[in-house]
Amino acid sequence: MQATLMCWLLLANSLLANVGARSPVLPKLEVDIKPSLGSEDAKVDPKLVRTLLDNNFESGTLNPWYDESPGYVNWRVENLAAPSEANSTAPKPTTGTQYVRATRNADLASGLAVLRSPTFTASPGDRVSFDFWIRSKRPEGNNLELVWVVDRTEQQLVSLSQFSTLSNYEWRTKSVVIPVNVPTDGELVFYGYCGSNYEDAIGLDNILVESSTYTTQAPGSDCIVLLASFGTFTSPNYPSSYPENANICWLIPDAYSITLQFNNFETEAGKDTLKIYLGTTTSSELFADLSGYYIPNAITKYTESMLLVFTSDSANSYAGFSITYQIIRPTTTSPSTTISTKATPTYAPIICETTELSTGTTAEFTTTWYPTTPSTNPWTTTSSATGPSNCGGLISGYSGIIESPNYPNEYGNSLDCRYLVQVPCGYRVRLYFNSFNTESSYDFVNVHDGPSTSNYLLLRASGTTRPSTVYSSSNEILLRFTTDSSGTRSGWQATFEYYY
Incomplete structure (x- = not known):
């Protein structure tokens, strides 16, 4: 009996020591808590989870995000009409009446609030945006961070302490691209450090994880179709070596003009090539045949579609390429001299020289x-x-x-x-x-x-x-x-x- 009691005491002391060892300034947690989804939802493939991440909290729940806070401060959905802290009410949200707030105990104890997403697959160009409200009695005394986590390694995307002032009664919007070059499984984590003054507060609303380079397989084809207006795509495994005997293509449809900006380009000269066609098939006009160790100049073509085909041989692979694209879509009306009392103005496409x-x-x-x-x-x-x-x-x-x-x-x-x-x-x-x-x-x-x-x-x-x-x-x-x-x-x- 004494031995069993001693084991429990040692375990409790170990847990308390881990909590007490965390710094008060946005510590990073080494825990692995599963998302608070139902048993069926928890089995959802990471590639499909991204479609579940959007939340404006009007439903009154955090799902699929979940609270992983370790101490006296927790994330809680709050209604504007029923503030959790009467002396520190939130401003009116940009939409709806509910949001998530870092809520403290009755003693207003300071601490860290942690909001984590389930694991999902982020593709190149994916972007996360959110509304936030952060205020503190001491300028920059509170902070809200967003990090991207892959295999327990964190990369900071946003730090918002500069918005933490006593006079801040505004919801603001922040948007940032998730830093991946190839489809990657990871998590998004909000760390909010909230102080002990009654003025101190942190709020989140309208979290949106949106794909800027949403891709899908073209019907009857193996090509990746780029549907977004802008984004980045890369050779397989970039920036690591692409595979031998690769054969992959990207199709850009329904365009007025297409711009390609080459961020990097390294292939085996004359053997591993990227061919660019002004059309939807390899029988269309061949515009460029690229290979080697140089970065091509930016390309802008006024074409309805573009096909890019990358092939490699059976030896000597290199880092490959990263390309950022922009698509100007055709419009049905001209912005010339039309006057409307309701319409939002539209503009002609960007002019590159002439x-x-x-x-x-x-x-x-x-x-x-x-x-x-x-x-x-x-x-x-x-x-x-x-x-x-x-x-x-x-x-x-x-x-x-x-x-x-x-x-x-x-x-x-x-x-x-x-x-x-x-x-x-x-x-x-x-x-x-x-x-x-x-x-x-x-x-x-x-x-x-x-x-x-x-x-x-x-x-x-x-x-x-x-x-x-x-x-x-x-x-x-x-x-x-x-x-x-x-x-x-x-x-x-x-x-x-x-x-x-």
Whole structure:
């Protein structure tokens, strides 16, 4: 009996020692807890789990995400109408009324909250986005991290302590690409460290894991079909050596123009080749036959489809290639001079030097201006600056400056200014703010990952805190600045530049 009691005491001491040894600043947990799914759900193949990960918590449950918190702070679904901490109520979510919150015990003990996904298969280009709310009495005192875990090895994707201030009463949106080059089984984990002051709080909402390079097998074919507007694909096993006797193809259908940016290229010269056809079969026009140790220049072709075929022989394999692609889809309406009181503006495709349109003519971009009174015409297209001074427009180039109207003097009321920023094909956009001062909670800057407000919301900012740097996934972003009918500030100035 004494021996049995002694064993239990030793086991309890060991467990307590492990808990106490964790640092208060976002420790990483070496545990292996299975997801809180039903017995049948727990057997779901990792390739299928990705479709289950999206959760806006309106159902009132965490599933398929699960709480793995080790101490006095836990993740709990909270309703806006019934806050768990009356002195630290959450702001209204962007959608719905429920969200998940790092909830403390009655003593408001500080600690770590851990929210983990089940194991799923992430493909190149997959992206996770989420809304978050984080506040603390001490600036940057709380933190929210997102990490990607493969075989217990963690890679940090996001750290958000810079948003942790006493004045933060806003939900913000963050989006990041999952760093994989080939389909990989792994987990996403949110680590939230919440302090012991009653003002301290962390919230999550609208978690979305979306594929940017969703692939499927073409009917009656072995080719991988690239359906997303942008993404990255690689040779098998990249960056490790591709297999011998490989024969794999990728098909890009339903396009207006296709851009390929080569991130790396290493094959056996003259024997292991990547052939690019302007069409859907190998009988289509052969545009390029690539092999060797060089990185080809970016390619932009105005074609309805493209077929890429990679073959290798029975000896001497190398690292292969990584290619980022962008597809401009055909549109049914022209953005020329159409005026609508409801439509969201559309834009002509990005011009790489000179664009040959379907008519065989050469065209330049026109400038799009947005009037100060949205109720008249939400958008018009002209060839000269007929709109309000500096209020929106098309801005293209390798780098440049964007400013709110009248900056550094105060901007006006009732603005809806939209700036479409484009860098050359094959590059992406980096945007950072040199200064920022808007009327908090009333005048907002939204940045979308693409040319429309329907694209990913990369940033929503208001107030006096300078926003974090924004990185796009393509060569376009849309910056929208809106103001209400009263109260103005000095506004903002931002710099954009291209990057790979």
